[in-house]
Amino acid sequence: MSDPIRIRLYNVRFGDAILVSIPDRDEADEPLTRHVLIDVGNVLAGEAGDNDVLARVLSDVRDRVGERGVDLYVMTHEHLDHVQGMLVAARQTPPIEVPIDSVWLTASAAPDYYDRFPDARKKLDESLAIYDAIERHVAASPDEADRPLLTLLENNNPNRTKDCVDHLRLELTTEDRVHFVHRGIDTAPLHPFRETTFEILAPEEDTSDYYGRFRPMALGADATLAVTASGGVVPPSGVDTSAFYNLVERRATGAMTNALAIDKAKNNTSVVFTIRWRGNVLLFTGDAEVKSWKTMAREGVLAPVDFIKVSHHGSHNGTPEPEILDLVLPADRPVAEQPVAAVSTWLDTYNDVPHDPTLELLEERCSRVVSTVEADIAREVEIEARQ
Amino acid sequence: MKIRLPYMIQDQLTADVKGLDPIQSFIWSSETYQHEDFLDGPVCSRVAILDFDEADGSLHAPIDLDRAGAEAAYVVNQDPSDRSFQSVSAFATVLKTLNLYESPDVLGRRIRWAFDGPQLLVVPRAGTWKNAYYERGSHSLQFFSFPGGDRSSMIHTSLSHDIVSHEAGHAILDAIAPHLYDCMTPQSLGLHEAIGDLTALFGSLESRVLRGQLLDQTDGDIRGINAYTQVAEEFGMYTGRDGALRSLWNDMTLAGADDPNDFHDLSQVLTGAVYRLLVDYYDQEWLELSGGGRPDFRKSGQALWQASQAMERFSLRGLDYLPPGEISFADYGRAVIAADAVSNPDYPWFRERFAEILAPRLDVPASSLAFTEPPGDLFGGPVELDGLRTSDWHAYHFAENHRRELHVPDAVPIQVEPRLAVTKRAFRSGGRADYHETVLKVSWEEIERGTRDRWVRFGTTAVFDESGNPAALVTSNPAVTGETHAAERDAFVELLLDRDLASTTDPTADVDATLDRGALRIAGTGHRLHANQAPGAPVPAREDR
Numbered sequence: 063m064s065d066p067i068r069i070r071l072y073n074v075r076f077g078d079a080i081l082v083s084i085p086d087r088d089e090a091d092e093p094l095t096r097h098v099l100i101d102v103g104n105v106l107a108g109e110a111g112d113n114d115v116l117a118r119v120l121s122d123v124r125d126r127v128g129e130r131g132v133d134l135y136v137m138t139h140e141h142l143d144h145v146q147g148m149l150v151a152a153r154q155t156p157p158i159e160v161p162i163d164s165v166w167l168t169a170s171a172a173p174d175y176y177d178r179f180p181d182a183r184k185k186l187d188e189s190l191a192i193y194d195a196i197e198r199h200v201a202a203s204p205d206e207a208d209r210p211l212l213t214l215l216e217n218n219n220p221n222r223t224k225d226c227v228d229h230l231r232l233e234l235t236t237e238d239r240v241h242f243v244h245r246g247i248d249t250a251p252l253h254p255f256r257e258t259t260f261e262i263l264a265p266e267e268d269t270s271d272y273y274g275r276f277r278p279m280a281l282g283a284d285a286t287l288a289v290t291a292s293g294g295v296v297p298p299s300g301v302d303t304s305a306f307y308n309l310v311e312r313r314a315t316g317a318m319t320n321a322l323a324i325d326k327a328k329n330n331t332s333v334v335f336t337i338r339w340r341g342n343v344l345l346f347t348g349d350a351e352v353k354s355w356k357t358m359a360r361e362g363v364l365a366p367v368d369f370i371k372v373s374h375h376g377s378h379n380g381t382p383e384p385e386i387l388d389l390v391l392p393a394d395r396p397v398a399e400q401p402v403a404a405v406s407t408w409l410d411t412y413n414d415v416p417h418d419p420t421l422e423l424l425e426e427r428c429s430r431v432v433s434t435v436e437a438d439i440a441r442e443v444e445i446e447a448r449q
Numbered sequence: 450m451k452i453r454l455p456y457m458i459q460d461q462l463t464a465d466v467k468g469l470d471p472i473q474s475f476i477w478s479s480e481t482y483q484h485e486d487f488l489d490g491p492v493c494s495r496v497a498i499l500d501f502d503e504a505d506g507s508l509h510a511p512i513d514l515d516r517a518g519a520e521a522a523y524v525v526n527q528d529p530s531d532r533s534f535q536s537v538s539a540f541a542t543v544l545k546t547l548n549l550y551e552s553p554d555v556l557g558r559r560i561r562w563a564f565d566g567p568q569l570l571v572v573p574r575a576g577t578w579k580n581a582y583y584e585r586g587s588h589s590l591q592f593f594s595f596p597g598g599d600r601s602s603m604i605h606t607s608l609s610h611d612i613v614s615h616e617a618g619h620a621i622l623d624a625i626a627p628h629l630y631d632c633m634t635p636q637s638l639g640l641h642e643a644i645g646d647l648t649a650l651f652g653s654l655e656s657r658v659l660r661g662q663l664l665d666q667t668d669g670d671i672r673g674i675n676a677y678t679q680v681a682e683e684f685g686m687y688t689g690r691d692g693a694l695r696s697l698w699n700d701m702t703l704a705g706a707d708d709p710n711d712f713h714d715l716s717q718v719l720t721g722a723v724y725r726l727l728v729d730y731y732d733q734e735w736l737e738l739s740g741g742g743r744p745d746f747r748k749s750g751q752a753l754w755q756a757s758q759a760m761e762r763f764s765l766r767g768l769d770y771l772p773p774g775e776i777s778f779a780d781y782g783r784a785v786i787a788a789d790a791v792s793n794p795d796y797p798w799f800r801e802r803f804a805e806i807l808a809p810r811l812d813v814p815a816s817s818l819a820f821t822e823p824p825g826d827l828f829g830g831p832v833e834l835d836g837l838r839t840s841d842w843h844a845y846h847f848a849e850n851h852r853r854e855l856h857v858p859d860a861v862p863i864q865v866e867p868r869l870a871v872t873k874r875a876f877r878s879g880g881r882a883d884y885h886e887t888v889l890k891v892s893w894e895e896i897e898r899g900t901r902d903r904w905v906r907f908g909t910t911a912v913f914d915e916s917g918n919p920a921a922l923v924t925s926n927p928a929v930t931g932e933t934h935a936a937e938r939d940a941f942v943e944l945l946l947d948r949d950l951a952s953t954t955d956p957t958a959d960v961d962a963t964l965d966r967g968a969l970r971i972a973g974t975g976h977r978l979h980a981n982q983a984p985g986a987p988v989p990a991r992e993d994r
Contacts, residue, residue, distance in 0.1 A: 188578075188579075191577055191578070192578075194577075195576060195577050198504070199506065271948075295506075295507065295508045296508075297499075298488075298489070298490050298492060298497070298499070298508070298511045299488055299489065299490075299492070299511070300486075300488040300490065300492040300493075300494075300497065301490070301492055301497045301499070301568065301570070302497070302566050302567055302568045302570075302588070304566070305566045305568060305570060305587075305588045306499070306570070308587060308588070309499070309570055309572075309587045309588065309589055312584075312586070312587045313501070313506075313575075313587075352949060352952075352954075352955065353948075353949050356947065356949075378954075378955075379955060383954055
């Protein structure tokens with residue numbers, strides 16, 4: 063029996079770092095283990111952030127892939143908890159160096175992307191304006207902002223993310239081996255694997271549609287306006303008091319709603335792809351949310367899998383509704399044929415992430431659900447060859 | 450008491466281009482309008498300005514009301530760049546719009562907001578965004594600002610007369626027809642947009658200066674594109690469009706709409722028809738005032754004033770006749786035509802001409818829009834109005850006993866709205882006439898089959914004269930109108946679900962979608978009503994519902 067495929071999900075606290083080690087062949091058709099590294103990052107706001115964790119993880123990756131290094135690095139989307147690891151490694155003293163052959167980035171990370179897709183440019187500009195306003199609002203009253211909001215802002219910080227993505231785009235390999243991928247692209251020329259095939263299921267190249275859910279920037283620094291014992295705003299004379307405080311509260315909660323909308327748009331640009339290897343189908347989902355799943359279902363690219371990396375850290379909106387989930391994790395599979403699910407997550411960063419009912423739903427359809435929570439350094443899943 | 454309230458009658462940019470003075474005054478008088486008390490703010494019993502600072506969220510101090518002179522006034526500079534002026538301008542525009550609707554020759558009654566509270570809260574500088582909206586859940590109108598073309602100055606939507614009166618129009622229509630806020634028929638939301646745009650139009654036409662300058666610039670010919678027909682021109686210019694958001698001068702039809710789900714565009718089918726009627730009446734009046742020969746420019750001002758007042762009455766008075774629930778443009782046509790027939794029984798020109806203009810745009814026979822006077826004995830004789838008006842029990846009892854006459858299906862639960870008792874003013878051939886009406890609205894829900902079965906609300910409005918005789922009956926029951934809009938609702942619901950604008954699983958979705966006894970129940974589609982009409986554009990924060 064040949065070696066199994068090994069999927070190693072690192073505990074980076076809140077983020078993703080996944081090393082997939084695949085028995086393959088070299089140019090001389092000799093057996094060889096090749097490696098795919100997916101999304102090394104975590105988010106630093108709150109307790110979940112920890113640069114030491116990333117250094118430890120990248121050291122482990124370096125040791126496991128050896129001198130040959132990583133054959134393919136995949137950045138699913140431009141969020142700090144998925145992108146910052148390689149830059150952190152490069153900045154260690156001494157740097158943690160992991161050789162990388164090819165790099166795939168989501169299509170919207172291409173430098174000329176927003177010139178080619180002006181609708182996406184307009185929506186990005188709008189989201190940046192909203193982000194700026196929320197950031198100003200938090201800066202004006204840092205004590206009032208709660209941790210989930212700070213985490214969202216950190217995760218979506220356009221300047222910090224840009225530095226990390228630039229590093230992935232410019233520093234990991236040579237320019238000709240950096241590819242911006244989307245559904246429909248022929249992946250065969252874009253990687254060195256010989257026996258393993260890859261298919262990109264999402265996103266489509268023009269992702270402007272995913273920006274459609276932004277909410278209004280009805281704020282200023284309004285979250286600070288919650289009435290406190292020391293005062294806060296009071297309604298002018300003659301103004302309906304209950305309506306006034308209702309409005310103040312709504313404007314305050316708008317910050318979180320908008321931050322979530324920005325976050326969601328980026329999540330839905332996640333590269334979702336399958337790895338096909340010796341009769342197995344492994345699905346990696348990044349942080350794709352429901353809208354991306356719906357698009358994939360509509361495009362007819364979803365089919366049953368043998369392994370699924372649970373999307374978006376096990377949130378309620380990273381796993382689709384049952385009728386779409388049926389396409390990848392059919393409910394009526396015999397137990398012996400049920401797939402394995404793995405979730406990279408961390409408790410208490412966001413409310414309801416991971417989402418217990420979602421994990422329960424996955425447990426009903428999978429032989430097991432592996433989680434990085436409480437893992438020392440990583441959890442590993444092995445998938446045997448079927449052919 | 451009199452109070453002078455300065456306000457902007459035209460976008461600054463448009464005013465500059467056209468050489469107009471954009472600032473006018475609205476004189477509120479206790480002799481003319483319904484009772485109000487004014488406080489620093491500006492604040493009155495039904496409208497209040499909340500000037501939140503967009504940078505730090507603090508609340509700017511209320512603007513003092515100087516009561517010393519014959520006319521009270523808020524202490525502000527006549528400077529559109531001054532935020533105090535912006536507050537007073539927005540306040541004045543909203544109040545002026547409210548008074549327009551409440552005047553005896555339009556609704557003839559005091560408006561009660563759709564939300565549970567006395568005041569509409571107005572936030573003139575809500576933040577940075579290319580948008581403005583009415584939000585029922587927060588009882589508010591919110592006006593945003595955004596950088597102008599050179600990014601050195603901010604464009605404040607609260608300074609746009611069109612946008613402020615349009616959004617106030619949403620709030621007022623929500624008060625008149627609250628079910629529209631939950632509708633699934635794109636035409637229902639299109640009606641909201643159309644009434645918003647018509648509100649802006651009539652608000653502009655109330656300005657003598659603007660009317661005069663417009664006639665000067667057009668030599669009295671108001672056909673074609675002009676300052677009135679272009680909605681929110683400045684906003685349109687700065688949001689990547691060639692010009693205004695929408696145009697009232699158009700030949701649009703429902704069948705010709707590029708996207709039947711785009712209710713902003715769809716609204717132009719209706720506003721185009723109303724504007725065409727205005728132009729026809731104006732031309733007719735102008736000619737008549739000129740003595741029948743060549744139009745005399747000196748008479749154009751009077752003709753336009755008369756035409757605009759007549760059209761204001763014609764197109765808005767019938768809103769109280771709308772059946773509750775889902776509304777089509779044809780339903781609107783029937784409602785305003787019925788209201789006109791009751792108001793001016795001896796002068797059919799408006800309703801006949803409107804049916805001629807509107808019917809081909811909707812692809813329905815003009816006869817389907819015509820008014821049919823209900824038989825005097827429809828309800829077995831005059832109705833006892835006191836009980837109907839004051840007692841819910843009496844009203845439900847009446848509706849239950851007259852399901853057939855009210856076109857209510859058997860065996861469905863009914864909902865009876867609070868009755869309206871109004872005194873309206875008509876200008877008939879014999880002179881001014883005040884008349885009383887009692888308006889009864891009954892609605893019910895049915896499961897409509899489709900890609901996804903859903904609950905849909907239909908209704909009937911019955912109007913009684915002061916003697917209790919039926920004066921008009923308008924229903925949206927498809928079995929009676931012969932018009933079904935199920936396919937339109939089907940497509941719209943699928944669009945909402947497909948774009949995650951509505952979700953049965955995501956509680957943060959803009960539109961509520963729940964499963965109720967095997968059918969989808971949609972609520973809150975009114976959240977899709979906002980100034981920025983780009984596909985997938987941002988929408989107001991979700992209300993707690």
